[in-house]
Amino acid sequence: MSENSTINNNDFIREIIKEDLAAQTYKTVITRFPPEPNGYLHIGHAKSICINFGLAAEFGGRCHLRFDDTNPEKEEQEFIDSIKDNIRWLGFDWKEHEYFASSYFEQLFEFAVKLVKKGCAYVDDQSAEEIRKSRGTLTEPGKASPYRSRSIEENLNLFIRMRAGDFKDGEKTLRAKIDMTSPNLNMRDPVMYRIMHRTHHQTKDQWCIYPMYDFTHGQSDALENISHSICTLEFEDHRPLYDWFIKELGIHHPRQIEFARLNLTFTVMSKRKLLKLVQEKHVNGWNDPRLPTISGLRRRGYTPCSIRDFCIRIGIAKANSTVDVALLEHCLREDLNKNAQRMMAVINPVKLVVDNYPVDRHEEFQAENNPENPAAGSRPVIFSRTLYIERDDFMEHPAKGFFRLFPGGEVRLKYAWYIKCTGIIKDPSSGEITEIHCTYDPATRGGWSTDGRKVKGTLHWLSAAHAQSAEFRMYDRLFTAINPEAGDKEFTEYLNPRSLEIKKGFIEPVLASAAPLQRFQFLRTGYFCTDTDSSRANPVFNRITGLKDTWAKIMAKNE
RNA sequence: UGGGGCGUGGCCAAGCGGUAAGGCAACGGGUUUUGGUCCCGUCAUUCGCAGGUUCGAAUCCUGCCGCCCCAGCCA
Numbered sequence: 001m002s003e004n005s006t007i008n009n010n011d012f013i014r015e016i017i018k019e020d021l022a023a024q025t026y027k028t029v030i031t032r033f034p035p036e037p038n039g040y041l042h043i044g045h046a047k048s049i050c051i052n053f054g055l056a057a058e059f060g061g062r063c064h065l066r067f068d069d070t071n072p073e074k075e076e077q078e079f080i081d082s083i084k085d086n087i088r089w090l091g092f093d094w095k096e097h098e099y100f101a102s103s104y105f106e107q108l109f110e111f112a113v114k115l116v117k118k119g120c121a122y123v124d125d126q127s128a129e130e131i132r133k134s135r136g137t138l139t140e141p142g143k144a145s146p147y148r149s150r151s152i153e154e155n156l157n158l159f160i161r162m163r164a165g166d167f168k169d170g171e172k173t174l175r176a177k178i179d180m181t182s183p184n185l186n187m188r189d190p191v192m193y194r195i196m197h198r199t200h201h202q203t204k205d206q207w208c209i210y211p212m213y214d215f216t217h218g219q220s221d222a223l224e225n226i227s228h229s230i231c232t233l234e235f236e237d238h239r240p241l242y243d244w245f246i247k248e249l250g251i252h253h254p255r256q257i258e259f260a261r262l263n264l265t266f267t268v269m270s271k272r273k274l275l276k277l278v279q280e281k282h283v284n285g286w287n288d289p290r291l292p293t294i295s296g297l298r299r300r301g302y303t304p305c306s307i308r309d310f311c312i313r314i315g316i317a318k319a320n321s322t323v324d325v326a327l328l329e330h331c332l333r334e335d336l337n338k339n340a341q342r343m344m345a346v347i348n349p350v351k352l353v354v355d356n357y358p359v360d361r362h363e364e365f366q367a368e369n370n371p372e373n374p375a376a377g378s379r380p381v382i383f384s385r386t387l388y389i390e391r392d393d394f395m396e397h398p399a400k401g402f403f404r405l406f407p408g409g410e411v412r413l414k415y416a417w418y419i420k421c422t423g424i425i426k427d428p429s430s431g432e433i434t435e436i437h438c439t440y441d442p443a444t445r446g447g448w449s450t451d452g453r454k455v456k457g458t459l460h461w462l463s464a465a466h467a468q469s470a471e472f473r474m475y476d477r478l479f480t481a482i483n484p485e486a487g488d489k490e491f492t493e494y495l496n497p498r499s500l501e502i503k504k505g506f507i508e509p510v511l512a513s514a515a516p517l518q519r520f521q522f523l524r525t526g527y528f529c530t531d532t533d534s535s536r537a538n539p540v541f542n543r544i545t546g547l548k549d550t551w552a553k554i555m556a557k558n559e
Numbered sequence: 560u561g562g563g564g565c566g567u568g569g570c571c572a573a574g575c576g577g578u579a580a581g582g583c584a585a586c587g588g589g590u591u592u593u594g595g596u597c598c599c600g601u602c603a604u605u606c607g608c609a610g611g612u613u614c615g616a617a618u619c620c621u622g623c624c625g626c627c628c629c630a631g632c633c634a
Contacts, residue, residue, distance in 0.1 A: 010573075036634050071633065128632050135630055139561050142630090173632055183562040185630055194632035213634045237563050237629055258564085260627095265570080271634090313582060315572050317565090320627055324570045327583045337596060372596070403594075412592055447592050458592050524593045551594045 011316040026227035029061030037079035050311035053092040065094035072200040086294035123158035141181035218242030226254040263322040301529030301544035345522040349388040403456035411457035418444040467506035470539040
């Protein structure tokens, strides 16, 4: 992470916490990250993770990991595993504080019983449809359920029978008795328990009634002694309800603070939409490198450090906002520029023959591993008569401002020699250039001339006889629209047909044995990492992101 | 037409009555054996709008306007 990144430790949440600590409202800062295990985590969750774990670390407190697993219908063990894996990969540790709302089911049931006994809750026989109809609308108050005035004894008996399995799914619910005329719809007798004869991934078949999130979250926070319960804006309306439950139950009151969730340009962030992309196979699984999931970013080659840095830089506020994905890419490049080893790879190769270089000769040059870090040392690269260079580095008819190779032009081959283009050979049928011919200047060993002659262009290259072939997966943004959810069409209509292009090229031979997910900067082309599909025989590299490309910008502007 | 939030440059975001931080993007220039990195410079007389209070307002008051969220037995 960079030293100069703007860390604003004065966001409104920190301000509130400092006040609370000063006023002794809470002694220790205890936060929690409470995912539902019904999907994979994405970068929006990373923001929340960084806030919660970051706050705990900063104030010397702790952060719990709690799975809010109250809906067995949508949850799976696979998601629990991936969530834990993702948080660890991001660099956070919840230590022994791993909890499940489902392990509070008995306690929650007792809380519910207590509310029934206080006359604060009742069993409703209305169907979901009837409940919906009687809830009223935004402008009209709701109507009381005909079962609202049942006796405490009857409610208690019914609720116990609900638990015992005496009723079918949907036959009854337990509702909080609050206020059917409240302007806050969450207070119009919200459902606390529903009947669901379903096996739960944690509690198995122990329960056939499950508490609703609204009856679970606040009390779970209370049970864990959470001091600051940080959540997203849409729960602001639920806070009065959580406060009501906590007050009636007489338990610990955490302070809930809401912040705006993260949106990113050129992608989608909702679980529902990500699920759709996965299920309809627009991408290859939850860890597809084009997805904003943590698993996807990881496989793409993003570093945990760059994601944490990004989460700090975007700040925390309550205004809905969409952060430019360029900022994420910036954080990534900043980290990788400093830390990624440089390598040479030719992604779109064309043959280059050095006519005055002996056929049977080859020699080694030392290439620096990272100009930003001399301690990274150097490695040998082999030069020979026949090389591969990037097709884009040659223009038969050079555009204005093009200072790479062209007929009669001279460039430097990085670390090696100055070469001058003497001619080209084309495929007579297609017109495609098949070979570029050149001569090298023996007085420019290592790429230095002694006569003060300067060349502007420096190209990367690979010895054809020594290079190892490889596959490059050139990833680009998944969507072509800055906001895929904004148009009239379904968001999938804005998928970028060129979000993945496979290229076959060459790499330095040692790269074939690079470990999975190892990151490199391929000189002049971008940052890449070995994909998990990579093997020694068939090395595969993912393009994490390109280098900034001033030339491409100039070309684009001239069009 | 109910309730809850939010409006500071293209995108984020500081600012908490004393005269608009910072980052990203963009645009110029310098260095450079990566058209990368790095360095230097430019980029809001103005804070959704209109009034008011004040010597002084993005900050306080009033009224408008705009955007987001809420009518799951989802979380």
